[in-house]
Amino acid sequence: MKKVEAIIRKSKFSSVKKALHEVGVNFFSYWDVTGLGNEKEGHVYRGVSYSTSDIQRRYLSIVVNDDFEEVTIKAILSAGSTGDVGDGKIFVSQVDEVYRIRTGEKGGNTLK
Amino acid sequence: MELLTINNVWMMICTALVFFMHTGFAFLEIGLTRQKNTINILFKNIFIITVGLLLYYMVGFNLMYPGDFNGFIGSIVPGISPPENGMTAEYADGGYTWWTDFLFQGMFAATAATIVSGAVAERMKIGAFMIFTVVYVGFIYPIAGSWQWGGGFLSSLTIGDAEGFYDFAGSTLVHSVGGWAALVAVYLLGARIGKFNNGTSQAIPGHNIPLATAGVLILWLGWFGFNGGSVLSANPEATSLTLVTTCLAAAAGGVVAMITSTILYKNLDLTMFLNGILGGLVGITAGADQMSPEDAILIGAIAGALIVFAVSLVDKIKLDDPVGAIAVHLICGVWGTLAVGLFGAKAGVDQFLVQLIGVLCYAVFCIATSFLIIFALKKTMGIRVSEREELEGLDAHEHQMDAYPDFRLNEH
Numbered sequence: 001m002k003k004v005e006a007i008i009r010k011s012k013f014s015s016v017k018k019a020l021h022e023v024g025v026n027f028f029s030y031w032d033v034t035g036l037g038n039e040k041e042g043h044v045y046r047g048v049s050y051s052t053s054d055i056q057r058r059y060l061s062i063v064v065n066d067d068f069e070e071v072t073i074k075a076i077l078s079a080g081s082t083g084d085v086g087d088g089k090i091f092v093s094q095v096d097e098v099y100r101i102r103t104g105e106k107g108g109n110t111l112k
Numbered sequence: 113m114e115l116l117t118i119n120n121v122w123m124m125i126c127t128a129l130v131f132f133m134h135t136g137f138a139f140l141e142i143g144l145t146r147q148k149n150t151i152n153i154l155f156k157n158i159f160i161i162t163v164g165l166l167l168y169y170m171v172g173f174n175l176m177y178p179g180d181f182n183g184f185i186g187s188i189v190p191g192i193s194p195p196e197n198g199m200t201a202e203y204a205d206g207g208y209t210w211w212t213d214f215l216f217q218g219m220f221a222a223t224a225a226t227i228v229s230g231a232v233a234e235r236m237k238i239g240a241f242m243i244f245t246v247v248y249v250g251f252i253y254p255i256a257g258s259w260q261w262g263g264g265f266l267s268s269l270t271i272g273d274a275e276g277f278y279d280f281a282g283s284t285l286v287h288s289v290g291g292w293a294a295l296v297a298v299y300l301l302g303a304r305i306g307k308f309n310n311g312t313s314q315a316i317p318g319h320n321i322p323l324a325t326a327g328v329l330i331l332w333l334g335w336f337g338f339n340g341g342s343v344l345s346a347n348p349e350a351t352s353l354t355l356v357t358t359c360l361a362a363a364a365g366g367v368v369a370m371i372t373s374t375i376l377y378k379n380l381d382l383t384m385f386l387n388g389i390l391g392g393l394v395g396i397t398a399g400a401d402q403m404s405p406e407d408a409i410l411i412g413a414i415a416g417a418l419i420v421f422a423v424s425l426v427d428k429i430k431l432d433d434p435v436g437a438i439a440v441h442l443i444c445g446v447w448g449t450l451a452v453g454l455f456g457a458k459a460g461v462d463q464f465l466v467q468l469i470g471v472l473c474y475a476v477f478c479i480a481t482s483f484l485i486i487f488a489l490k491k492t493m494g495i496r497v498s499e500r501e502e503l504e505g506l507d508a509h510e511h512q513m514d515a516y517p518d519f520r521l522n523e524h
Contacts, residue, residue, distance in 0.1 A: 044379040045315035046436070047424050 001095040001108060002069045004062045007033065007088040008080040013058050019079035020062070023071040028062035039086030057088060063095055065108045116206045122346035123208035123216055129337025130219040134161045134226065136330030141230040142515075143324025144383065144435045146316065148505025149234045150515035156229045156238065160245055164222030167250035172221050173214055176254035176262050183265035186258050207345030216341055220286055224253045227290030230435035232297045235304050235502050238510045240495040244485055248293060252481045256474060257285050266470050272462035274453075277470035280354075281342035283398030283448035284474050291442025292478035293486075294433070300486050301495060303432030305502055313427040316434065321382060328386040332362055335393050339400040354400045358393065361400075361412030365392020365444075368416030376420065383436075384420055390440045391419035395448035398467075402456035411451045415444045446471050 008016055010032070020028070033056075040051040064072050073090060081087050100110040138157040142150045171188050178186025197203050198210030208216070225245045232241065259266045266277040279285050307314055318324060339358045343350045369388020373381050395415030396408055403411065422439035431438070449471050453464025489495050496502075501509040508514070 043315070043317075044377050044381060045317045046381060046383055047373065047377050047420070048313050048315040048427070049377075050315040 001098055001111065002064055002066060003093045003095045004060075004064060004069065004072050004076070005091040005093075006060045006062070006076045006080065007035070007057050008060065008076065009082065009086070009088060010056060010058050012080045012082070012087075015079040016060070016076055019075035020072065023068075023075050025062060025064060025068060025072050025075070028060055030058055030060045033057050033059045037086060039084075055086065063098060063111060065111055113201065116201045116209075119206060119346045120208045120212055122351070123212045123341055123344070126337035126341025127212065127216040127219055129334050130216065130223075130341065131161075133219075133223065133331055133334030133338065136327045136332075136334055137223075137226045137230070139323045139327030139330060140386075141233060141327075141435055143320040143322070143327055144230075144318035145233045146505070147319040147515060147519065148507055150319075150507060151511045151513045152238060152506035153229065153233055154515075155511065156241055156245075157226060159242060160222045160225045160229065160249070163242075163246065164225060164249045165218050167246065168218040168221045168254075169214075171250055172254040173217060175251065176217065176221075176257040178258060178262055181258070181262070181264070183263075183268075184259070185255050186262065204344065207343075220282065220338075221249055221253055223286050224290035224293070225249045227287065227437050227441045228294045228297055231294035231433045231437040232301055233434045234506065235496055236297070236301055237493070237495055237497055238506070240486075240489045240493055243489060243493075244293075244297075244482075247485050248482065252293075252478070252485075253289055256289050256477060259473070260285055260470070266473065269466055269469065271465050271469075273460060274458070274462035274466045277466050278402070278452050278458055278463070279398045279449060279470070280400050280402065280452075281339045281397045283394055283445045284471060286445075287394045287397065287441040288445030288449070288471070288474060289478050291438060291440075291445050292475060293482035294437045295431070295442055296479055296482040297486055298431045298433055298438065300483070300490055303430065304434070305499065307432045308430055318383065318434075324383065324386060328389055332359075332389060332393065335362070335397075339397060343401065350401055356405055357396055357400050357403045357408035360405050360408045361392040361396035361415070362389045363392070364409040364412030365389055365395065365416035365419070368413040369419045370416075372417050372420040376424075384423070387419045387423065387436045387440055388416040391415040391444040394441055394444040395451065397445075398448040399452040399456050399458070402452060402458050404456065407455035411448065411455060414451075415447055418443055418447055 034054045035057060037055050039055060042051050062072055076090055097106055098110050099106045134157060138154055141153045145153060169192055170190055173192055174189040175186045192214055194210040203210055204213065225248055258264045260277055260279055269277055307316060335358055336355055339354050340351050343354055366385050366389035369391065370385040373384035392412030392415045395411050419439050422443040423436050426433050426438050450467050452458055453467040486495060497506060
C-alpha cells in the first residue's frame with residue numbers, strides 16, 4: 001500500500017477531486033495549509049509594495065493499494081497543473097498496514 | 113412652536129447620526145489593523161463615547177460654551193442645567209432646545225479622541241490612552257472649541273474685511289484638534305515593530321477590508337448629521353446645500369485619491385479610495401455652508417490628492433499611522449480650514465489670513481498640550497506595551513480576550 005500526498009492549488013481542488021473519482025479513488029483526506037515556496041505573490045498596500053511569503057494551498061493525503069498508485073499520481077498530475085510556478089508537489093511513501101476501525105480487519109481490502 | 117419642533121427633530125436626527133459615526137470609526141480602525149488588536153481598539157472606542165459623554169456633562173459643555181468669558185478659557189462649572197428659556201423658541205433662535213444642544217455637542221466631543229485612537233493603534237498601553245482621553249476630551253477639546261464656537265477670541269478676530277475665523281462644523285475644531293494630538297502621539301510612541309525595516313516602510317495590511325469599507329460608508333452617512341446639524345436648525349436652504357456640498361466633496365475626494373494612487377502605485381487600492389472619501393469630507397467640513405457645488409468638488413478633489421501624498425509623506429518621515437488619521441484629519445482638516453479663504457462666499461486674502469492664524473493657534477495649543485500629557489505619561493507609567501505584548505497582540509495581554517476565537521492568526 002502506498003500513501004500519495006499532494007500539495008495543490010486550491011483553485012485546482014475540484015478538478016483533481018473529479019479526476020480522482022474517475023479513476024476510482026473515492027476517499028481521501030485533505031486540509032488547507034500555508035507554506036513557503038518559489039512563488040511570490042506581489043501586493044501593494046497603501047503605496048507600499050510587498051510580497052506575501054505565506055502561500056495558501058490544499059494538502060491531500062490518499063492511501064491506495066499498490067495497483068492504484070500510478071493512476072492516482074497521473075490523475076493529480078494532469079488535473080492539478082497550470083504550468084506555472086507554484087503548482088505544488090506529490091510525495092509517495094510506503095504504508096505498512098491499514099486497519100478498519102469499525103471491524104478491526106486489516107490489509108488492502110479495507111481500502112476498497 | 114411648530115417651527116421649533118421641526119427644527120428640533122432635525123437636530124435630534126443629526127445628533128443620532130453623529131453618534132452613529134462612532135460605529136464608523138470603530139469599523140474603520142479595526143478593519144485597517146491586525147486581528148490580534150481588535151478587542152483593544154473596540155474597547156478604546158467604547159471608552160471614548162461613554163466616558164467622553166459623561167465628561168462633557170461634567171465639565172466639557174460649560175467649558176466650551178461659557179457664555180461671557182475672557183475669550184481664551186472658561187470656568188469649570190460641574191454639571192449642566194438649562195437656562196430659563198432653554199426649551200422655548202427664544203433659545204438659539206428657535207433652532208433646537210437646550211437639551212438637544214448639549215447632546216449634539218456631546219456627540220462631537222468624543223470624536224477628537226477617536227482620531228487619536230486609530231493613529232496609536234496596536235502598540236499603546238490602554239491605561240495611558242484612557243488617561244490621555246479623559247484629559248483631552250474633558251478639558252483640551254472644550255477649551256479649544258470655546259475659542260470659536262463658544263464665542264472666544266477667534267470668533268471675533270478681525271482682519272480687514274474678514275470678521276472672525278470660520279469653521280462651520282469642525283475641520284479645525286474637531287478634526288485637526290484630534291489630528292495634531294495623533295501626530296504628537298505617533299511621534300512619542302514610535303512605530304510598530306516591523307513597520308520600518310532597514311529604513312524602508314513595510315506594509316502591515318489591515319485584517320478586515322470589508323469592515324473598513326462599511327466604516328467609511330457609515331462615517332459618510334454620519335457626516336449628514338455632522339455637517340447638516342451644524343446649520344443648528346432645519347433651515348431648508350442651508351441644510352440641503354450643506355448636504356449637497358458634503359456629498360460632492362466626499363465623492364470627489366474618493367475618486368481623485370483613487371486615480372492618484374493608481375497612477376503612483378499601479379494598483380487599485382481600496383483603502384486609499386476610502387481614505388480619499390474621508391479626506392473630502394474633512395476638507396469640506398469647515399466651509400460646507402459657504403461653497404457652491406463646484407467649490408465643494410474642487411475642495412474634495414484637492415483633499416483626495418493630498419491624502420495620497422500625505423500617507424506616503426508620513427511613511428517617509430518614519431511616522432507609523434496605521435489608519436491614515438494624520439493624513440485624513442490633520443492634513444485635510446488644515447486644508448479645509450484654509451479653503452474657506454480660497455473658495456466660496458467668504459473667499460478673500462483677509463479671510464485666508466484669519467483662517468491661517470486660526471490654524472496656527474490650534475496647532476500650537478494642541479501640539480503643546482498633547483505633548484505635555486503624553487510625554488508625562490511616557491515618563492511615568494509608560495505609553496507603550498512590551499515587545500512581547502505587541503507581537504502576541506494587545507487583545508491577549510491587555511484584555512485576555514480574542515475577537516474571533518475560532519479563527520487562525522496570520523503571521524504578518
